[in-house]
Amino acid sequence: MSSSFRPLETISPTGTLEIENGLSLVPRVKLNLTVYPSIPSSATKPIDEWKLKRSLIDFAKTSLSITITEDDLDIRRFKDVKKRKRDDPVAHGSLSIRDLGFLNSKKRNEEESEDLKILGKKFRDWRDNVVEKMDQMEVNLQGEKYRLSVAVPESDDFEEMKKSWEDFFAFANKGYVRGGRQEPDTIVMKGVPSRWVAEPRVSSKPSMLVTHTVFSTFGKIRNLNVAEDDDQDKDADENGGDIISGLHCKIVVQFEKHRDFYNALKVLCGRSLQKQGSRLKADYEVTWAKDGFFQNSRSQARENSRVPAEGRGHYRNEAPRHEPHSSQFTADDTRRKRFKE
Numbered sequence: 001m002s003s004s005f006r007p008l009e010t011i012s013p014t015g016t017l018e019i020e021n022g023l024s025l026v027p028r029v030k031l032n033l034t035v036y037p038s039i040p041s042s043a044t045k046p047i048d049e050w051k052l053k054r055s056l057i058d059f060a061k062t063s064l065s066i067t068i069t070e071d072d073l074d075i076r077r078f079k080d081v082k083k084r085k086r087d088d089p090v091a092h093g094s095l096s097i098r099d100l101g102f103l104n105s106k107k108r109n110e111e112e113s114e115d116l117k118i119l120g121k122k123f124r125d126w127r128d129n130v131v132e133k134m135d136q137m138e139v140n141l142q143g144e145k146y147r148l149s150v151a152v153p154e155s156d157d158f159e160e161m162k163k164s165w166e167d168f169f170a171f172a173n174k175g176y177v178r179g180g181r182q183e184p185d186t187i188v189m190k191g192v193p194s195r196w197v198a199e200p201r202v203s204s205k206p207s208m209l210v211t212h213t214v215f216s217t218f219g220k221i222r223n224l225n226v227a228e229d230d231d232q233d234k235d236a237d238e239n240g241g242d243i244i245s246g247l248h249c250k251i252v253v254q255f256e257k258h259r260d261f262y263n264a265l266k267v268l269c270g271r272s273l274q275k276q277g278s279r280l281k282a283d284y285e286v287t288w289a290k291d292g293f294f295q296n297s298r299s300q301a302r303e304n305s306r307v308p309a310e311g312r313g314h315y316r317n318e319a320p321r322h323e324p325h326s327s328q329f330t331a332d333d334t335r336r337k338r339f340k341e
Contacts, residue, residue, distance in 0.1 A: 008218065008263035012116055013123040014100040017267055019217040021210060022276035023196060025267060028098045029127050030156050030283060031134070033075070035091040038138060038145035043086045049075040051141045056095065059137075064130060072096045090146070094153075096272075096283065097130070124159070127152065155285040158269040165288055183258040185222070186289035187265055189251045190229050193282050196275050197226070197249065206249040215253045218267075219260025223294040225252040252293050261288075 011017050017025040035052070037043035053073045060068050075093040078084065103123055135150040154160065165184045192206075197214060199207045206226045215221060229250035255261045265288060272281040 008267050010116070011267050012104075012119050013270060014103050014119070017271075020214045021197070023214060024274045024276070025271040026098070026274050026281065027100050027270065028096050028272050028281070028283075029100065029130070029270065030153055031095045031097075031131065032151050032153050033091075033093045033095055034089045034149040035075075035093075035139075036087065036089050036147045036149065038147045040086060042144045042146055043084065043088070043090065045144060047075075047077055047091050047144070047146065048141055049077065049091070052091070052139065052146075055139050055141065059134075060097075063133065066097055066102075067099060068095065068097060072098060089149075094283075095150075096281075098272075098281070153285070155287050156270050158266050161265070161269070161288060165290070168290055183261075184288045184290065185256075185258055185261045186252060186254040186293060187261060187268070187286060188289050188293075189253075189268070189284050189286050190231070191248050191282060191284040192229075192251055192273065193275075193280070194228065194246055194249045196273065196282070197251075205246065206251075211251060215251070215264075218255070218264035220256040221253055222256050223252075223254040225293070226250070252289065254294055 006017065008017075014027050016027065019025065035047060052075055053070050056073060057068055057070070060066050073093065073095050075091055077091045078089060084090070100123075103119070103126060131150050131152060134148060137148050137150075139146045139148060169182050169184070194206045195204050197206045197211045198204050199210055206228075208224065208226055211226050212221060212224055215224065227250050228246050229248045230246070253264075255264065265286065268286045272283050274281050
């Protein structure tokens with residue numbers, strides 16, 4: 001871990017955090033967009049994505065005083081519009097607001113920093129105001145009229161995720177709980193570029209060791225799993241594109257302490273991943289796990305070990321090439337790899 005690493009508790013919602021392997025977590029506000037037809041004729045005609053983008057860019061500049069680019073807008077038409085019902089959406093996508101510096105006080109300095117709780121509330125109030133202004137707005141694209149539905153993604157709303165696990169464990173903790181009070185400790189990230197956590201000049205597949213180094217930034221790791229995440233590329237097929245497997249990976253990390261989990265999830269929420277030397281910003285999805293991922297993995301491994309060798313088939317250690325690449329090891333494995341005698 002870098003000696004200049006800042007404590008996670010001191011990172012503001014609009015601050016950038018540099019982590020290991022040339023990676024940074026850069027702030028952004030992401031909004032999910034769903035486009036509905038407002039008049040019957042708009043329900044059966046393909047929407048012009050470019051015109052919709054220009055309309056939203058102009059609205060953001062004139063009504064919200066923020067600047068967004070076409071690259072910050074992802075609009076995708078639904079296929080077979082003529083076969084859909086009149087009230088079904090015709091397109092969906094997302095909008096990312098990346099320049100958030102205006103939310104910081106202009107007169108601040110390191111000695112007179114704004115309280116993080118105040119800044120956090122200011123950030124959430126501004127974000128909610130943007131959603132309120134854009135949600136249900138009417139868009140007129142040269143006679144074709146549409147209605148916009150706007151919402152903050154679940155993976156970008158830390159306060160809602162916190163409430164969800166508190167509600168979940170409040171029920172789970174009722175009565176006698178062996179081992180004391182239960183709290184979440186596992187984070188799931190989807191859509192991380194595989195090459196960003198791969199070993200350079202060795203492989204394009206995600207490396208367990210590199211991933212462990214990156215996530216050790218946030219605290220002591222108990223368990224870690226890395227696997228290819230081809231679900232992130234399925235939308236490409238909707239517009240006629242080809243799915244290229246292995247571009248993204250899914251990372252599941254279990255921390256030793258709930259506090260490390262809490263701080264890590266809070267700083268991962270509402271940010272994009274950026275690699276030094278790259279202009280790409282990866283808008284991953286992050287959430288918390290409540291299904292005992294690693295307990296289930298160990299149970300499956302024990303079941304597999306009971307199957308006779310001649311009957312195992314795909315339970316081989318070296319999976320066929322068409323199967324997703326997946327790696328997993330525990331904290332003990334890390335110590336063995338790093339302190340091998």
